[in-house]
Amino acid sequence: DAGVIQSPRHEVTEMGQEVTLRCKPISGHNSLFWYRQTMMRGLELLIYFNNNVPIDDSGMPEDRFSAKMPNASFSTLKIQPSEPRDSAVYFCASSLQGARNIQYFGAGTRLSVL
């Protein structure tokens, strides 16, 4: 199995630009999670989907952030417009219903907003 695949691995952009992060979950998994990791705040859950439906987006910082899951094999996290404080590592994870919450993580996208 290829695991959770995230792209790009690194993204450098300028303030005000739109940023789109991508995630392909493990085939057959039906829950998907987006996290943000910073030194100051640690690992924060932004949003999670179950069967492609957003279940909890309470962690999404503000309206500049949006996430979609158009099908079971693809999700995006978009930031528009980006700000320097959005600089962080963004992780995607997936899990299988009935697998007792075990989450499998991608390698992450390191975002730098200048």
Add this chain to the structure above:
Amino acid sequence: AQSVTQPDIHITVSEGASLELRCNYSYGATPYLFWYVQSPGQGLQLLLKYFSGDTLVQGIKGFEAEFKRSQSSFNLRKPSVHWSDAAEYFCAVGEGGNNRKLIWGLGTSLAVNP
């Protein structure tokens, strides 16, 4: 509300020494408990998990953890640390059932002296 506390932000041990990383949780029922490891520049990898039954669980890379209900703890141990164990370690708790979220500790950074 559920919470996870990792009291030690940073620990340094010598190679070959034993290791114990502490994790305390707050949760009413018996939770699902996890330890994940994050090597530099990588995503999080599952080390071990506890769902029920035997309170001493074995994981990958020679790690083990013990669930102590009376102390609300799930401490991670390794009898002899290798230099390659230097990483960030995260404890997490999950409710199970329809709630797929995990509650995360802030992590413990492990450094290993040669």
